[in-house]
Amino acid sequence: MIQQYIEQQRQKKDILLMTHIVMGYPNFDACLKLVDEMVTAGVDLMELQIPFSEPIADGPVILKANSEALASGVTLEQCFEFAETVATRFDIPFLFMSYYNLLFKYGTARFVERMARIPLRGAIVPDLPPEEAGEYLAAMDSSELSPIFIYSPNTTEARMDYIAKHSNGFIYCVARKGVTGSKTSFSGELESYLASCSQHAGIPLAVGFGVKEKADVDFLKGKVDVAVIGSESLNRLREGGVPAVGNFLRGLRD
Amino acid sequence: MSERGYYGEFGGAFVPEILTATFDELQLAFETAKQDPAFWEEFVQLMGSYSCRPTPISYAENLTNRFGGARIYIKREDLNHTGAHKANNVMGQGLLVKRMGKTRVIAETGAGQHGVATATMAARLGFECTIYMGEVDVERQRPNVFWMERLGATVVPVTDGSRTLKDAINEAFRDWVSNMDNTHYVLGTACGPHPFPEMVTYFQSIIGTEARKQILEITGKLPKRVYACVGGGSNAMGIFSGFLADDDGDKRVELIGVEAGGHGIETGQHAARLASKDASIGVAQGYKTYFLQDGDGQMKETHSVSAGLDYVGVSPILAHLRDSGRVRFEAATDKEVIEALALTIKSEGLIPALESSHAFATAFKEAPQLSSDDVLLINQSGRGDKDIFTVADAFDDPKWEQFIIDKAAQYQARAAARRSS
Numbered sequence: 001m002i003q004q005y006i007e008q009q010r011q012k013k014d015i016l017l018m019t020h021i022v023m024g025y026p027n028f029d030a031c032l033k034l035v036d037e038m039v040t041a042g043v044d045l046m047e048l049q050i051p052f053s054e055p056i057a058d059g060p061v062i063l064k065a066n067s068e069a070l071a072s073g074v075t076l077e078q079c080f081e082f083a084e085t086v087a088t089r090f091d092i093p094f095l096f097m098s099y100y101n102l103l104f105k106y107g108t109a110r111f112v113e114r115m116a117r118i119p120l121r122g123a124i125v126p127d128l129p130p131e132e133a134g135e136y137l138a139a140m141d142s143s144e145l146s147p148i149f150i151y152s153p154n155t156t157e158a159r160m161d162y163i164a165k166h167s168n169g170f171i172y173c174v175a176r177k178g179v180t181g182s183k184t185s186f187s188g189e190l191e192s193y194l195a196s197c198s199q200h201a202g203i204p205l206a207v208g209f210g211v212k213e214k215a216d217v218d219f220l221k222g223k224v225d226v227a228v229i230g231s232e233s234l235n236r237l238r239e240g241g242v243p244a245v246g247n248f249l250r251g252l253r254d
Numbered sequence: 255m256s257e258r259g260y261y262g263e264f265g266g267a268f269v270p271e272i273l274t275a276t277f278d279e280l281q282l283a284f285e286t287a288k289q290d291p292a293f294w295e296e297f298v299q300l301m302g303s304y305s306c307r308p309t310p311i312s313y314a315e316n317l318t319n320r321f322g323g324a325r326i327y328i329k330r331e332d333l334n335h336t337g338a339h340k341a342n343n344v345m346g347q348g349l350l351v352k353r354m355g356k357t358r359v360i361a362e363t364g365a366g367q368h369g370v371a372t373a374t375m376a377a378r379l380g381f382e383c384t385i386y387m388g389e390v391d392v393e394r395q396r397p398n399v400f401w402m403e404r405l406g407a408t409v410v411p412v413t414d415g416s417r418t419l420k421d422a423i424n425e426a427f428r429d430w431v432s433n434m435d436n437t438h439y440v441l442g443t444a445c446g447p448h449p450f451p452e453m454v455t456y457f458q459s460i461i462g463t464e465a466r467k468q469i470l471e472i473t474g475k476l477p478k479r480v481y482a483c484v485g486g487g488s489n490a491m492g493i494f495s496g497f498l499a500d501d502d503g504d505k506r507v508e509l510i511g512v513e514a515g516g517h518g519i520e521t522g523q524h525a526a527r528l529a530s531k532d533a534s535i536g537v538a539q540g541y542k543t544y545f546l547q548d549g550d551g552q553m554k555e556t557h558s559v560s561a562g563l564d565y566v567g568v569s570p571i572l573a574h575l576r577d578s579g580r581v582r583f584e585a586a587t588d589k590e591v592i593e594a595l596a597l598t599i600k601s602e603g604l605i606p607a608l609e610s611s612h613a614f615a616t617a618f619k620e621a622p623q624l625s626s627d628d629v630l631l632i633n634q635s636g637r638g639d640k641d642i643f644t645v646a647d648a649f650d651d652p653k654w655e656q657f658i659i660d661k662a663a664q665y666q667a668r669a670a671a672r673r674s675s
């Protein structure tokens with residue numbers, strides 16, 4: 001399962017990188033090249049976001065990618081097929097990231113079975129708190145997939161324990177308040193928050209929201225297991241195309 | 255969160271983790287306020303001195319004679335300060351914001367009525383205010399944008415998605431996840447994550463509480479039917495609240511929610527979630543209800559002549575009341591709505607908002623089925639002044655058109671003079 005994979009990789013590296021793409025943005029051919037480039041650059045895990053019309057937790061960059069993908073006609077089925085292509089071709093764990101409605105509408109149990117067949121290793125569904133996730137959790141458990149839940153800076157310690165109980169694989173810590181893509185100050189305050197996350201999680205931690213440069217990744221070393229690169233890859237893709245993303249990712253851990 | 259706000263299978267709170275603590279705080283503030291009799295008293299007192307409560311019920315004698323069926327009465331929410339029922343919810347939430355000690359409010363708006371009401375409340379209670387409004391709605395409700403800005407609010411046009419109400423809600427949530435420490439999101443309708451559907455209904459129930467008492471005083475009996483338009487469902491939940499318990503035998507009050515039929519249900523260009531078969535159950539914007547969505551679960555574009563009804567989801571409480579058979583849902587088309595509006599203006603001297611005119615249109619269709627012993631009550635949720643541009647277009651008024659042409663020429667001349675100086 002993902003937890004073991006993360007622990008094994010951590011024997012070899014001080015920190016792992018998880019990247020994120022929006023499937024179908026700017027198109028599926030480019031996405032395939034992008035995944036290839038990311039894997040070649042040494043990325044350890046990847047989130048494949050299924051575009052949704054109401055991406056309530058995403059900031060402007062990813063929001064725009066979602067709506068442009070949908071406007072170009074991207075369907076759920078195409079996303080399943082794309083995920084199958086990359087999951088069989090590349091040897092790193094892939095996770096789905098999307099919003100609950102897409103699972104609910106497809107049938108949560110059926111959706112999870114489909115994920116397992118692809119094979120994906122887990123999913124991040126930011127608008128599905130554990131309290132509402134009964135069916136999803138049962139399905140993920142029986143397919144041996146990891147449900148990835150989120151800690152945020154205002155999650156209480158009691159709630160951290162509660163979330164940890166339902167989590168598997170790793171926990172995704174949001175580095176600050178706000179949506180994806182805006183700036184985080186990597187500070188002492190963040191450090192004590194991460195220490196508290198780590199104490200309550202009991203499983204590996206990934207940190208996301210606003211990781212943009214090598215200094216950010218350096219800051220996270222020794223504190224968490226995985227640094228998540230979200231909007232910044234999309235920014236680099238827009239500015240310099242697929243090769244720019246590879247260069248950027250390689251530069252993060254030199 | 256201990257109590258998750260389910261109505262049958264609808265409702266819930268599907269919120270990102272970052273907002274969980276904020277929702278817990280809101281829930282606690284609301285529960286505490288509800289237990290405190292002084293809170294409701296303060297609310298009623300404020301609405302009596304600052305708005306126009308209790309709003310009257312008017313007998314529509316000319317419309318009654320014209321249709322020759324039920325006696326038609328109208329609950330006058332248009333007489334609220336800022337011209338719509340939205341003020342009830344907004345002032346109530348404003349009092350709650352004071353209790354929570356927050357200093358900034360944000361809101362989404364479709365028709366602009368909720369935005370104007372929120373900006374007004376913010377001006378009165380001394381809060382900073384930002385309003386999110388779809389670009390399409392900014393265009394069709396310009397007078398309300400003008401007033402929000404005069405009231406000191408920042409109006410942010412939302413250019414994502416369908417650029418209407420649902421997109422404004424998403425954008426308001428995005429603001430909230432960054433600024434929850436000092437900011438309250440004043441959601442404008444009985445939708446969204448728990449406790450919003452319950453809380454908005456609680457404040458709007460002042461409509462139904464008044465209306466039940468008034469109609470008994472005026473007519474000596476309960477209405478046979480009560481009609482309200484349904485966008486997100488707040489004015490409908492407000493007036494229905496007064497009559498939900500009247501569900502027995504020949505005293506049963508039938509409750510009818512009227513949705514936007516747009517260009518007609520058969521065209522697919524409408525916003526009828528509960529009156530058509532086009533919607534299905536889903537989870538978006540933090541709650542579970544019927545949404546107009548495609549097979550993958552992506553939200554569809556909706557259409558209505560009225561910005562305030564042009565929305566993909568609907569109150570989870572109404573979804574439940576529909577499925578349990580307590581509320582019947584109908585749709586009125588844009589065309590029927592304009593006709594009902596024209597008739598109401600001419601016969602009664604009342605100018606209902608385009609949203610409210612949906613309730614009138616369906617009530618007019620059904621009034622002749624009832625007898626003159628029967629009482630029929632329509633909720634006039636708001637006044638139509640804000641719709642002057644849309645209505646003038648629908649009426650194809652040549653004098654209005656000429657006025658705008660002349661006005662534009664004046665502005666152009668002024669702008670040219672400014673450029674050359």
Ligand SMILES: Cc1ncc(COP(=O)(O)O)c(C=O)c1O
Nearest residue numbers: 367485486487488489562609636
């Ligand atoms: C006058 C008026 N009526 C009705 C509505 C629809 O909202 P709701 O269904 O919440 O009453 C609006 C919304 O903007 C409105 O301005």
